Amino acid sequence: MAKLIYASNMSLDGCTEDEHGAFDWAPPDDDVFAVITNVMRSAGTYLYGRRMYETLAVWETDPTLAARSDLTADYAGAWQAADKVVYSSTLTEPSTANTRIERHFDPSAVHDLKAAATRDLLIGGPNLAAQALAAGLVDELALFVWPVVLGGRNPALPTDARADLELIDEHRFSNGVVHLRYRLH
Numbered sequence: 001m002a003k004l005i006y007a008s009n010m011s012l013d014g015c016t017e018d019e020h021g022a023f024d025w026a027p028p029d030d031d032v033f034a035v036i037t038n039v040m041r042s043a044g045t046y047l048y049g050r051r052m053y054e055t056l057a058v059w060e061t062d063p064t065l066a067a068r069s070d071l072t073a074d075y076a077g078a079w080q081a082a083d084k085v086v087y088s089s090t091l092t093e094p095s096t097a098n099t100r101i102e103r104h105f106d107p108s109a110v111h112d113l114k115a116a117a118t119r120d121l122l123i124g125g126p127n128l129a130a131q132a133l134a135a136g137l138v139d140e141l142a143l144f145v146w147p148v149v150l151g152g153r154n155p156a157l158p159t160d161a162r163a164d165l166e167l168i169d170e171h172r173f174s175n176g177v178v179h180l181r182y183r184l185h
Helices: 030-041 050-056 070-081 107-116 126-134
Strands: 004-011 015-017 043-049 083-087 099-102 120-124 140-146 153-155 165-172 178-184
Touching: 004 030, 004 126, 030 043, 030 070, 030 140, 043 050, 043 126, 050 083, 107 126, 120 126, 126 153
Parallel strands: 004 120, 004 140, 043 083, 043 120, 083 099
Antiparallel strands: 004 015, 015 153, 140 178, 165 178
16 A cells, blocks of 8 residues: 655744745755655655645646756656645636545545555645544655744644654755654554
8 A cells, every 4th residue: 555645844843834824934955855856756646735736736837937947847847747636625627737626535535545556645734634644544754844933823733633653764954954754653
């Protein structure tokens, strides 16, 4: 069975957004961006909520992003190659290829998707990930912890649940970002 990996950028105080809901506090340098791209490339399917999907869809809808550098072209290629499942009650049509809309998160359908997948799945966005964590579907966390205290909002990890973790890898970047990979027990 394929693994479901929750990948997230987070501040040292656990936030995914600043106090205004912005993500721009974590602009990756080339080394971090290359590792994020490798994490993205490792999966054949991405599971997103509407907001995360709309944020990342530009990697397909705005060709100028890929044209900036070999690194951005590599990321755009990885993002475009994956299938996307977007959970939204309001989105009517996807703006990207290889994308389908689901009206609600169904843990049994995600379990079946994992069982049938030949490659791992990534889940993005803390709210959707919290649902998958609560359902026992997440196998691994891939956290990029940034050296900033935001006092922001939208915690990367649920604050109302316990999870026992096993550290399987860690890497410290020269800009102070730490990539942590944990297996859930």
